[in-house]
Amino acid sequence: MHEFEIIRRFFSGKITLQKDHVVIGPGDDCAVVRVPNNFELCLSTDTFIEGVHFPFQAKPALIASRLSAANLSDLAAMGAEPFGFTLAISSPEFTEHWLEEFSDQLEDDVEKYQNPLLGGNLSRGPLSLTMNIMGIVPTGTAILRSNAKVGDDIYVSGNLGDAAGGLALMEQIADQAVKNSSLLERYSSPVPRVDLGQALRKIATAAIDISDGFAADLGHLCEASGFGAQINLEALPLSTELVRTFGLEVARVKAIRGGDDYELCFTAEPDQASSIQQLSECLKLKLTKVGKISHDKSVSIKDKLGSPFDEIEGYQHF
Amino acid sequence: MHEFEIIRRFFSGKITLQKDHVVIGPGDDCAVVRVPNNFELCLSTDTFIEGVHFPFQAKPALIASRLSAANLSDLAAMGAEPFGFTLAISSPEFTEHWLEEFSDQLEDDVEKYQNPLLGGNLSRGPLSLTMNIMGIVPTGTAILRSNAKVGDDIYVSGNLGDAAGGLALMEQIADQAVKNSSLLERYSSPVPRVDLGQALRKIATAAIDISDGFAADLGHLCEASGFGAQINLEALPLSTELVRTFGLEVARVKAIRGGDDYELCFTAEPDQASSIQQLSECLKLKLTKVGKISHDKSVSIKDKLGSPFDEIEGYQHF
Missing domain, CATH: 3.30.1330.10 (PurM-like, N-terminal domain)
Incomplete structure (x- = not known):
């Protein structure tokens, strides 16, 4: 042609x-x-x-x-x-x-x-x-990466790690059980959070989309804002399917390091909590508070006992 | 890195x-x-x-x-x-x-x-x-391809075919005589006619840039406008260097079929001739009238005796 x-x-x-x-x-x-x-x-x-x-x-x-x-x-x-x-x-x-x-x-x-x-x-x-x-x-309402302030809450939309789980499963696609996994769909046709983004204009202080991986992208946001982040490991939203397929430990690694989710990670002042709750209900989309912006300039992910989770490298393009 | x-x-x-x-x-x-x-x-x-x-x-x-x-x-x-x-x-x-x-x-x-x-x-x-x-x-001043009218004069900027000549010479670059040819520069660093384009907003009825070749691009302009074109073969502007290097016949084929010149081809009502002449002097850029928009829907290139020049295929991407 x-x-x-x-x-x-x-x-x-x-x-x-x-x-x-x-x-x-x-x-x-x-x-x-x-x-x-x-x-x-x-x-x-x-x-x-x-x-x-x-x-x-x-x-x-x-x-x-x-x-x-x-x-x-x-x-x-x-x-x-x-x-x-x-x-x-x-x-x-x-x-x-x-x-x-x-x-x-x-x-x-x-x-x-x-x-x-x-x-x-x-x-x-x-x-x-x-x-x-x-x-x-x-004019003037674009949400930047660079505007997060110490004390802001950090949120993510949806679940993390599903797309990375789906990509891993693509290699075993001949298996009938795998074929039916909802994770495949999360990799092959991710849902961009277009409505959420627009609704966040008056709520979020900063935002980034999760394409390289949660830790890496949050790292970009922190670097642009000149601060760091404290993340609660147990708070990271994981789908039942991801945990069932890979177990909790691997699911968490995928949630932290896996790219391709196209969920949003955003920050907001603590007094926005009820607005964010309402927005979540209105959009029928889970919005989970996972931590806080902090003074120190690194992203720290710890469990409830205070032990650090060391897997915080994102997707490196090169 | x-x-x-x-x-x-x-x-x-x-x-x-x-x-x-x-x-x-x-x-x-x-x-x-x-x-x-x-x-x-x-x-x-x-x-x-x-x-x-x-x-x-x-x-x-x-x-x-x-x-x-x-x-x-x-x-x-x-x-x-x-x-x-x-x-x-x-x-x-x-x-x-x-x-x-x-x-x-x-x-x-x-x-x-x-x-x-x-x-x-x-x-x-x-x-x-x-x-x-x-x-x-x-607002409203963009020059479209689709606006040429029957009787409009057709112009081109600069010379045609030099870039195609330069590309042909690139394969013989070891030759010292070739190394000094100005045609090489016309291929490797073409000059986009940015000032000319802006000046033509009030003068041209239609315009297209010559990237696929003069005949092909003029064909696109004619098709979009719903008309055709009568081109005078002898009017096509050729550089001395192109004719000296390849001879008149091959130079004409390159001018008509060769891509990559990034000159502009534009149409204007005949009463714009003096404005175009002034513009040419002001920009120190040759602007040559090469033909007219006509009713029939094809691009016809003829010499002064009326014999058609059959080489009118442009660069085909596929």
Whole structure:
């Protein structure tokens, strides 16, 4: 298929949306968008490479779902509302089957998050996808990493470690018991916390999404804020399925070190506790207090007896 | 080197700029920018892959320069002023030498076009770079491909075919005579027509940048506008160096089919001729009338005797 036919059939005609802010969508030298007055634009870019960020021969739907979640999750961490994205794909070949499954999945996310495709690029090369996503926030309300204060409570959304558990199980996928594990879904189609992020604009002092692992990402937040963190090991939210599959010890390691959860880690002043409780009920999403921001500049994870848990390295890209 | 050290040393500390519109630069989950009231945002994305868009073992400066030009050229074609960019790089390894030469070259372009780095992504993988660039235009003034009208004059900036000539010469680089050819520079560090694009906002009816080749890109413009074009073969601007190196016939084929020039092709009503002449003098940039928009829906290139020139295929990505 010719490049322009691929774009028409699977992208520009399918995963764009009629939105007032999109003046010119895909097809010209640039897309043209209108950012509303009194809003700021948030932007982030993420690359997914075969064999690095997803397994070889991964299903196109898994790739689309994880790429989309990773990018939306960056918007969520800023409190931004999705605005649109561009997508650059390189692939050794573009088959109809691959394109259809990939764009079907992307279409679901485009509709669900009202996040239209604005433009893109197709090339021949090793399988690699770069999404550049944009969101908007009312001027001055973006939630930064750098704003946590000593004494702030530290929260995480959902459960930690499930995606790392799911990834480990992918290698044993032939096993019928494994096939039914809910952890697989948590790896293959993570749910970015887009609504939570926007609701946190007036509540959180700082936020980051958990992509490299809880300890590593909390470490980034602490470093940016110039403080440290005290985390209660027993407070870390673990799914029943993760503990049942791997046992408590391994489940905790995955919760602390495992990446790909795309949950949010955020900080808030202690008097926000009841607002956060209400938000949790409203969104039907567990929000767990796991510790506090502290003066010392490291992330310390201890059990209730005060013994340190030493597994605090996150995912290292290199 | 660790990812964050690379970012600090070669990117976030080096190729960002202090600009009022950049609220948050690299380092958080998203960059945050402020688009001025009464302006629209133009955005484009381009991927460069080793062995596809630049030769294996290409110098980092060549890669940076061509990547930057390709992206800035898309802004130029819309009449947009550079606003900033994100950059995703994947590479099998990141050496200090590579990073230094690459970021030095990028820094030059960042300064020259006042186009700051806003964020990015580094991954291990096959050498591939995706730049996502943004520009701004006063609301409603972006120059589209789709707006050409029958009777409009067709212009091109600069000379055509030099970059294709330069690429052909790269394979004979050991030859001393070749080493001094100005065509090499036209391939390795093309000049995006950023000032011209902005000046054309009130003059041009339509514009496109020449990246796939003159005939192919003019074809895109004609298709988007719903018309065709009559081009005078003898009018195509050729450099003395291109004709001297390859002879007139091959030079014309390169001018018509060769990609990578990053000149602008634009249309304007005939009564704009004197404004265009003035603009050419002001920018010290040749602007040549090469034909007219016509009713029939194809691009026809004929010599003065009316014989058609059949070489009108552009660069096919696949």
